[in-house]
Amino acid sequence: xxxxxxxxxxxxxxxxARGARNRKALTRLGKRLMNEYHLYLIFLPVLIYYLxxxxxxxxxxxxxxxxxxxxxxxxxxxxxVGLKHFLQFFDSxxxxxxxxxxxxxxxxxxxxxxxxxxxxxxxxxxxxxxxxKRSVQTISYLPHFVSTVIMASMAxxxxxxxxxxxxxxxxxxxxxxxxxxxxxxxxxxxxxxxDIWKTMGWSAILYFAALTGINGELYEAAMVDGANRxxxxxxITLPGILPTIIIMLLLKIGHMLDIGYEVIxxxxxxxxxxxxxxxxxxxxxxxxxxxxxxFSSAVGLFQSVIGLILIVAAxxxxxxYADSSMW
Amino acid sequence: MTLVxxxxxxxxxxxxxxxxxxxxxxxxxxxxxxxxxxxxxxxKLVFEFPMIGRSYWNTVVYTVTGTLVSVLLTVCAAYPxxxxxxxxxxxxxxxILLPMIFAGGIVPTFLIVNAMxxxxxIWAIIIPGAVSSFYVFIQRTFFEAxxxxxxxxxxxxxxxxxxxLLRMILxxxxxxxxxxxxxYAVGQWNSFFPAMLYLSDKSMHPIQLLLRDIVIMNQTDSVxxxxxxxxxxxxxxxxxxxxxxxxxxxxxxxxxFIQKFFVQGAMxxxxxx
Numbered sequence: 213x214x215x216x217x218x219x220x221x222x223x224x225x226x227x228x229a230r231g232a233r234n235r236k237a238l239t240r241l242g243k244r245l246m247n248e249y250h251l252y253l254i255f256l257p258v259l260i261y262y263l264x265x266x267x268x269x270x271x272x273x274x275x276x277x278x279x280x281x282x283x284x285x286x287x288x289x290x291x292x293v294g295l296k297h298f299l300q301f302f303d304s305x306x307x308x309x310x311x312x313x314x315x316x317x318x319x320x321x322x323x324x325x326x327x328x329x330x331x332x333x334x335x336x337x338x339x340x341x342x343x344x345k346r347s348v349q350t351i352s353y354l355p356h357f358v359s360t361v362i363m364a365s366m367a368x369x370x371x372x373x374x375x376x377x378x379x380x381x382x383x384x385x386x387x388x389x390x391x392x393x394x395x396x397x398x399x400x401x402x403x404x405x406x407d408i409w410k411t412m413g414w415s416a417i418l419y420f421a422a423l424t425g426i427n428g429e430l431y432e433a434a435m436v437d438g439a440n441r442x443x444x445x446x447x448i449t450l451p452g453i454l455p456t457i458i459i460m461l462l463l464k465i466g467h468m469l470d471i472g473y474e475v476i477x478x479x480x481x482x483x484x485x486x487x488x489x490x491x492x493x494x495x496x497x498x499x500x501x502x503x504x505x506x507f508s509s510a511v512g513l514f515q516s517v518i519g520l521i522l523i524v525a526a527x528x529x530x531x532x533y534a535d536s537s538m539w
Numbered sequence: 540m541t542l543v544x545x546x547x548x549x550x551x552x553x554x555x556x557x558x559x560x561x562x563x564x565x566x567x568x569x570x571x572x573x574x575x576x577x578x579x580x581x582x583k584l585v586f587e588f589p590m591i592g593r594s595y596w597n598t599v600v601y602t603v604t605g606t607l608v609s610v611l612l613t614v615c616a617a618y619p620x621x622x623x624x625x626x627x628x629x630x631x632x633x634x635i636l637l638p639m640i641f642a643g644g645i646v647p648t649f650l651i652v653n654a655m656x657x658x659x660x661i662w663a664i665i666i667p668g669a670v671s672s673f674y675v676f677i678q679r680t681f682f683e684a685x686x687x688x689x690x691x692x693x694x695x696x697x698x699x700x701x702x703x704l705l706r707m708i709l710x711x712x713x714x715x716x717x718x719x720x721x722x723y724a725v726g727q728w729n730s731f732f733p734a735m736l737y738l739s740d741k742s743m744h745p746i747q748l749l750l751r752d753i754v755i756m757n758q759t760d761s762v763x764x765x766x767x768x769x770x771x772x773x774x775x776x777x778x779x780x781x782x783x784x785x786x787x788x789x790x791x792x793x794x795x796f797i798q799k800f801f802v803q804g805a806m807x808x809x810x811x812x
Contacts, residue, residue, distance in 0.1 A: 248626065250700035251619040255631065258616040258670065262634060265667050268651055269643020276647060335540060351544050354551070357790045359729030361747045362783055365754040366550045375565055375776065377553065409546065466640075474732055478755055492645075499646035500736060512644035520641050 273516070276509035283505075290506075297510035306494060314490045318468050320404045326464060328412045330457060333419035337449060338441065349420070352413025364478035367406055368393065393479060396486040403488075406475060418460065419453055426452035462530045466523035469515050491515045551791075558582070558780035565776040581781035590741070590749060591782060598745040598786075602727045605665040609674075609723040610716060616675045618704055621682035639672045649736060663737035664745070668730075674719050681715035682708060725790055746786045754779050 480488035499508030561576025
């Protein structure tokens with residue numbers, strides 16, 4: 213009403229009006245808090261969930277590692293034993309075997325499994341036909357969706373001494389049939405091949421993404437300069453995806469002690485423990501099957517701590533040399 | 540390239556062929572990727588054995604219930620974390636992030652689940668692994684991609700966060716919810732480890748665990764409870780292959796349709812996660 217003719221609105225001076233305004237502001241604040249309150253309400257179940265199923269196990273593993281846990285006495289009344297379980301683990305004959313297996317399987321993974329998706333992505337990058345590209349990619353994802361049980365089942369079937377394809381092939385060339393899964397010397401190889409089969413296509417997705425991010429003009433410029441396909445790959449494509457490669461490498465190093473133990477659990481047996489047993493599977497056997505809760509918690513904690521150190525170190529390195537980091 | 544395709548596909552084709560083949564030919568190692576002695580006996584047996592049907596049904600129940608619970612909890616985690624107005628957002632993000640780097644391990648989790656009396660219940664399968672921090676971050680990224688202006692408009696109209704979430708954000712992010720849901724569903728369908736840890740009752744076993752028993756451990760008796768003696772003699776290689784097929788086909792069927800979502804989701808997750 214006053215706005216049209218330009219006269220300023222009368223400034224409310226009486227206290228009643230000011231009170232009303234304050235009340236309004238207060239209810240606005242209250243409303244905002246109500247909104248926030250909804251956010252926390254939504255978040256609450258997750259928080260409780262994380263406390264029980266993620267944080268309690270962490271606290272539990274620390275506590276259990278330093279006591280002699282007895283189911284009937286409960287945590288509070290079980291005696292405190294300090295580093296006993298850790299020392300017992302370091303002294304046992306299993307320690308070096310587990311560490312060697314865990315590290316070797318990871319090292320093989322780093323050397324053979326890790327470069328595969330990169331090679332695959334680079335190879336695919338050279339394929340000009342779009343349809344071919346897409347169909348090959350689609351097929352390469354398939355194994356990712358197969359369960360570990362089925363993958364292990366396939367391995368068992370294909371390696372079976374009596375009906376397995378691999379042994380049939382060996383036999384047809386006059387070789388002897390070998391019970392691959394009973395021989396410790398083959399386990400690392402089998403595991404590595406399975407790992408490549410399952411993860412190659414899926415892990416390549418990231419590199420495909422990185423490849424599409426490379427500026428096409430670079431290739432044109434290179435062509436003008438007379439660089440052939442190989443040179444282009446070496447000087448443009450590879451440097452283009454290098455940051456992605458480094459990040460993936462560091463992530464991998466961070467998880468050095470972690471292994472897809474489900475597959476191992478399915479494929480190993482007492483005759484191959486020698487090479488197949490890793491920290492995780494040992495923890496499972498000791499903790500769940502033999503019910504040595506405290507001892508296996510200590511072993512698990514040892515693994516987690518080393519893992520944490522590796523992750524933090526890897527992240528440092530990433531920040532320093534790759535100019536990117538996980539956090 | 541062709542090598543990759545052959546090596547990837549061969550195992551699938553072989554199992555498909557073997558499941559339709561006569562046992563005799565499989566044992567002689569004569570089956571390649573074309574079935575020999577074509578018949579459907581193996582599949583008939585698979586569906587007739589009570590244990591296989593039972594565990595198949597269990598898997599369906601676990602997958603459906605598990606996926607619903609997982610998606611619900613993931614939204615509950617991702618939505619507040621995606622709102623800039625949430626106080627302590629950084630702290631809570633840390634709460635979700637930390638277990639990705641430092642986990643308590645199998646044994647303490649096992650003890651907690653036991654202590655809560657979840658053993659031999661469906662909850663032991665569904666709850667302990669219900670939320671994946673990784674998927675929370677993927678979902679959060681999706682939520683953040685929804686234009687803020689939409690939310691502001693709704694706010695002006697007097698909507699609360701709950702209303703905004705239910706009426707606006709969720710319908711808008713349906714594609715991402717489907718993606719996350721399918722990630723969870725595939726995981727649940729394929730999982731055997733929690734069942735192995737917590738379910739001693741065989742009638743509750745999912746199909747993956749049954750498969751482990753019959754193919755890897757070679758314990759056919761668990762499948763055959765209730766089967767007649769002459770049926771016992773018949774279970775053999777082809778039945779194993781048929782069971783593998785039956786357990787895998789649903790996923791392989793869904794996957795071409797959702798592949799696009801999957802790939803997108805995986806990329807978003809890994810780039811921003």
